[in-house]
Amino acid sequence: MKKGGRKISALVVDDDRVIRVVEEKLLVRFGLETKVAKNGKEALDLFVAGNTFDFVVMDMEMPVMDGPEATRALRARGVDCMIVGVTSRGDGPEKAEFEAAGLNCCWEKPLNAQIVGTILDKLAKKLS
Amino acid sequence: MEVEQLQRSFIEYTSGLFREGFLDGQFSQLQMLQDETNPDFVFEVVSLFFEDSDRLLHDLSLALDQQNVDFKKIDAHVHQFKGSSSSIGAQRVKTACIAFRSFCEEQNVEGCLGCLQQVKQEYLLVKTKLEALLRLEQQIVAAGGAIPTLNEFS
Numbered sequence: 162m163k164k165g166g167r168k169i170s171a172l173v174v175d176d177d178r179v180i181r182v183v184e185e186k187l188l189v190r191f192g193l194e195t196k197v198a199k200n201g202k203e204a205l206d207l208f209v210a211g212n213t214f215d216f217v218v219m220d221m222e223m224p225v226m227d228g229p230e231a232t233r234a235l236r237a238r239g240v241d242c243m244i245v246g247v248t249s250r251g252d253g254p255e256k257a258e259f260e261a262a263g264l265n266c267c268w269e270k271p272l273n274a275q276i277v278g279t280i281l282d283k284l285a286k287k288l289s
Numbered sequence: 290m291e292v293e294q295l296q297r298s299f300i301e302y303t304s305g306l307f308r309e310g311f312l313d314g315q316f317s318q319l320q321m322l323q324d325e326t327n328p329d330f331v332f333e334v335v336s337l338f339f340e341d342s343d344r345l346l347h348d349l350s351l352a353l354d355q356q357n358v359d360f361k362k363i364d365a366h367v368h369q370f371k372g373s374s375s376s377i378g379a380q381r382v383k384t385a386c387i388a389f390r391s392f393c394e395e396q397n398v399e400g401c402l403g404c405l406q407q408v409k410q411e412y413l414l415v416k417t418k419l420e421a422l423l424r425l426e427q428q429i430v431a432a433g434g435a436i437p438t439l440n441e442f443s
Contacts, residue, residue: 186322186330218407221323222368249372259420273318 168194169284170213174204174231175220176248184218184272191277200224201231208240216243216284218272219258221250229262235261244282247272292434299425300437306422320438328344331426335419339376342412343368349405353398363401364393370408381411388422 171193173184181197189194196212198204199221203237221228232244246259246267260267266283268276306312323330340435345366352363371386392400426436 177341177373177376179334179341182334182337183319183322183376186327187318190322190324200437211321222365228318236436249368249375270372271315273315 168192169215169281170194170196172195172204172207172212172214172217173215174199174201174223174228176200176223177220180220180271187272187274187277188218190269190274191281201226201228201234204231205234208235208238214242215288216245216280218245218247219247221255223248229259230263232259232262232264243287245282292418292429293407295425295429295432296437299422299429302422302425306413306418310380311418313378313380315375319377320436323436328430332423334377335423338373338379339416341373342370342416346405346409346412349408353401353405358396358398358401360393360396360401364390367393368409372411379412379415382408382415385411 166221169192171188173181173195174197175181175189176199177275181199185195185197196207196214198207201219202225204217204219205226219228219232226234228246228248232246235244244263246256246264248256248259248267248272249270250256251269256267266280303312307316319331319334327427337340349363349370352359352366367386367389371390374380374382374386385404389401389404389408412438429436
């Protein structure tokens with residue numbers, strides 16, 4: 162998938178390395194340029210250092226800086242890319258708080274090819 | 290053994306693991322992500338899962354052995370275990386983690402200890418089975434065959 166001649170870029174943010182490896186591979190398989198971060202702080206630092214991404218896959222519960230806090234911080238910096246939350250918490254106040262932090266959408270873990278396909282459709286609409 | 294026979298055993302063994310609920314569709318996702326550019330992908334991910342799980346189970350045993358059990362810490366470990374087991378499709382481990390978390394919420398030490406045994410048992414079972422599956426995979430490759438695709442089981 163490309164945008165104006167370059168690859169679509171994505172950032173995977175999760176504290177679990179098994180999940181990072183699986184999600185990264187999944188996105189690479191869809192032809193995306195993919196980077197990973199171990200927590201919200203690392204993700205934020207990447208943006209502060211000048212990196213940009215077309216979308217971010219953000220875990221909810223992480224040490225150092227969690228998903229809701231990182232999402233709020235990114236939005237406060239004016240980051241307007243698509244941020245997709247992933248959580249295993251199901252529907253509840255925590256998920257609602259996460260969404261309210263500035264997510265474009267939120268999915269239940271684990272991420273799979275079908276979910277990535279849906280995300281990319283949404284992204285294509287947003288970019289067109 | 291002939292390649293076809295190995296491939297048949299592989300399909301039978303894998304479908305058994307799905308049928309008995311050891312693995313779910315997420316494991317098929319991993320298999321679909323394995324390609325020529327990354328022929329050892331499943332092996333690599335599963336190996337990382339084993340390493341992290343061994344460490345998590347060790348940390349959980351220690352945390353539950355304390356005079357004053359820190360349930361928040363235990364819940365965080367179990368949450369992580371649930372996330373990694375579900376991302377490789379180790380369904381029965383994931384289910385055992387869900388029960389574990391409810392005892393954490395109740396701050397029930399006895400319940401947590403029972404769940405730790407349950408989670409350990411399910412983990413060791415799926416580990417043994419995945420190791421056998423990966424050995425079969427290696428035998429097929431060594432014999433010059435291709436790993437059968439598993440899409441029909443997802």
